[in-house]
Amino acid sequence: MSGKVMSVEEIVGSLRSGMTVGIGGWGSRRKPMALVRALCRSPLEDLTIVSYGGADVGLLCAHGKVRRVIAPFVTLDSIPLEPHFRAARQSGAVEFTEYDEGMFMFGLLAAAHRLPFLPTRAGLGSDVTRVNPGLRTVRSPYPDGEELIAVPALTMDAALVHLNRADHLGNAQYLGPDPYFDDLYAKAAERCYVSCERLVDTADLLKEGPLQSLLISRSMVTGVVETPGGAHFSTCEPDYGRDETFQRAYVAAAADPQAWKAFRERYLSGDETSYQEAVRQAREGA
Amino acid sequence: MTATRAEVCVVACAEAFRGDGEILAAGIGGAITMLAARLARLTFEPHLITHDGTCLLTGDVPPLGGTPGVVEGWLPLRDHLWLVLNGRRHVMLGASQLDRYGNSNISCIGDWARPRSQLLGVRGVPGNTVCGPTSYWIPKHSPRVFVPKVDMVSGVGHDRAAEAGPSAYRHHDLRRVVTDLAVLDFDTPDHSMRLASVHPGVTVAEVVERTGFRLAVPDTVPRTRLPTGEELRVLREVLDPGSLREREVPDPGPPGAPAAAAAPGPPGAASPRERGAPA
Numbered sequence: 001m002s003g004k005v006m007s008v009e010e011i012v013g014s015l016r017s018g019m020t021v022g023i024g025g026w027g028s029r030r031k032p033m034a035l036v037r038a039l040c041r042s043p044l045e046d047l048t049i050v051s052y053g054g055a056d057v058g059l060l061c062a063h064g065k066v067r068r069v070i071a072p073f074v075t076l077d078s079i080p081l082e083p084h085f086r087a088a089r090q091s092g093a094v095e096f097t098e099y100d101e102g103m104f105m106f107g108l109l110a111a112a113h114r115l116p117f118l119p120t121r122a123g124l125g126s127d128v129t130r131v132n133p134g135l136r137t138v139r140s141p142y143p144d145g146e147e148l149i150a151v152p153a154l155t156m157d158a159a160l161v162h163l164n165r166a167d168h169l170g171n172a173q174y175l176g177p178d179p180y181f182d183d184l185y186a187k188a189a190e191r192c193y194v195s196c197e198r199l200v201d202t203a204d205l206l207k208e209g210p211l212q213s214l215l216i217s218r219s220m221v222t223g224v225v226e227t228p229g230g231a232h233f234s235t236c237e238p239d240y241g242r243d244e245t246f247q248r249a250y251v252a253a254a255a256d257p258q259a260w261k262a263f264r265e266r267y268l269s270g271d272e273t274s275y276q277e278a279v280r281q282a283r284e285g286a
Numbered sequence: 287m288t289a290t291r292a293e294v295c296v297v298a299c300a301e302a303f304r305g306d307g308e309i310l311a312a313g314i315g316g317a318i319t320m321l322a323a324r325l326a327r328l329t330f331e332p333h334l335i336t337h338d339g340t341c342l343l344t345g346d347v348p349p350l351g352g353t354p355g356v357v358e359g360w361l362p363l364r365d366h367l368w369l370v371l372n373g374r375r376h377v378m379l380g381a382s383q384l385d386r387y388g389n390s391n392i393s394c395i396g397d398w399a400r401p402r403s404q405l406l407g408v409r410g411v412p413g414n415t416v417c418g419p420t421s422y423w424i425p426k427h428s429p430r431v432f433v434p435k436v437d438m439v440s441g442v443g444h445d446r447a448a449e450a451g452p453s454a455y456r457h458h459d460l461r462r463v464v465t466d467l468a469v470l471d472f473d474t475p476d477h478s479m480r481l482a483s484v485h486p487g488v489t490v491a492e493v494v495e496r497t498g499f500r501l502a503v504p505d506t507v508p509r510t511r512l513p514t515g516e517e518l519r520v521l522r523e524v525l526d527p528g529s530l531r532e533r534e535v536p537d538p539g540p541p542g543a544p545a546a547a548a549a550p551g552p553p554g555a556a557s558p559r560e561r562g563a564p565a
């Protein structure tokens with residue numbers, strides 16, 4: 001297919017060191033992991049990552065790609081704590097801008113609407129304002145006179161998202177129970193790249209899901225790539241659930257430098273095709 | 287029927303939702319809190335709204351881990367975040383640290399700039415605590431959790447809400463803390479934490495000893511109420527036939543008996559729930 005179809009290498013090759021990159025999904029759910037793995041293989045560094053974080057953040061930290069993380073949490077959901085993010089924080093290897101979940105959404109909404117900020121109550125009274133001294137407040141011009149936090153727009157150079165289906169023009173569809181915030185990432189970024197489980201003809205988009213499942217319009221999409229299993233090991237419902245066995249192995253390997261080296265060797269030393277093959281072998285061996 | 291400690295805890299958590307009416311009872315601090323919301327709905331607070339732990343509002347009340355037969359609503363994450371700001375939700379949260387004014391921490395241990403232990407991050411707790419009714423569930427009452435000062439204020443307590451001004455305290459509604467030993471509230475002149483009741487088999491001295499700050503203790507401390515026969519039946523036969531509640535809070539047995547071994551929890555985490563749900 002022509003249109004905007006690219007390879008993961010072409011997508012990552014269009015990015016530059018020092019960029020601010022948004023990553024869709026939530027925790028260990030529908031993360032664009034094939035694109036993240038390609039970022040890990042690339043020479044890019046010094047990135048600012050904007051994410052409701054999971055292993056995307058952890059892997060990029062483990063590969064030394066990250067200067068700053070902007071996030072309200074980093075978690076693997078069924079395993080609460082992300083080991084590589086923890087290590088990076090505890091060693092001081094990355095800077096962190098910590099937001100409340102709702103504040104973070106307002107940052108995406110502001111960017112998507114080309115506003116400099118949006119006001120919110122979330123964060124008032126908490127230490128979020130202490131650790132982010134750059135945050136400003138704004139006073140309501142109306143009679144209530146409320147003083148609220150002005151969440152700055154989370155504008156990104158590029159956003160990476162993974163959806164179930166897309167066409168070659170970049171119209172993208174989610175078939176799972178939750179859109180997360182992927183359309184906001186697409187709207188908040190200068191460029192958005194979509195990876196998907198399966199590329200389909202535009203005429204077939206409504207065969208699997210209702211109108212409301214068409215989450216992202218092609219006008220917001222720069223490039224699209226078909227990466228079956230591209231969210232692995234996070235969820236990509238209904239195509240597949242989280243690979244809990246693999247996720248446990250990932251966390252176990254992170255606890256020890258030798259084990260992590262072996263894990264990287266086995267899964268992350270080659271391209272996406274060899275990753276998927278190694279996962280298939282691990283599953284059959286199990 | 288004799289209630290176990292876990293069952294006393296579920297009922298004490300369920301009591302937090304009494305009178306809430308037609309709002310979302312969001313038990314996300316563990317199996318006990320999810321059971322509490324469902325038990326309250328099936329017994330004394332029938333208009334409560336409960337969820338499945340991800341994005342379904344359930345029309346019926348399935349057992350823990352079960353699939354609802356009836357779905358009455360859809361609450362994807364962005365609507366959940368909207369609901370937090372809107373306030374029609376009473377959340378029961380976990381915490382790694384909690385101080386006497388109810389400030390909580392789930393972000394990190396040690397200095398934020400270079401933490402000794404990075405935990406989850408603040409999640410949605412800052413917004414939760416200034417926007418609507420909030421309670422806490424602490425499955426292991428200890429001085430490691432109940433500290434004089436939390437390292438990173440994630441959830442906003444009474445003192446910090448007051449200091450931050452009207453926008454912060456207008457909807458601040460911090461209600462109670464339930465632990466494996468006791469129920470605590472903030473019914474004191476300065477809204478500092480008070481021992482409201484001790485669970486059967488627990489002494490006041492034990493609670494005081496396992497709290498790392500000065501707790502307000504009334505002259506007479508009542509005993510936490512026991513589950514009714516009907517509540518026990520619903521819990522055991524309907525909501526939690528697999529006894530997940532007993533894994534979260536092992537029963538200490540009769541006074542003087544050796545305590546059962548506690549199931550190991552994940553480090554720094556308050557509970558074994560699916561942590562993808564918004565805080």
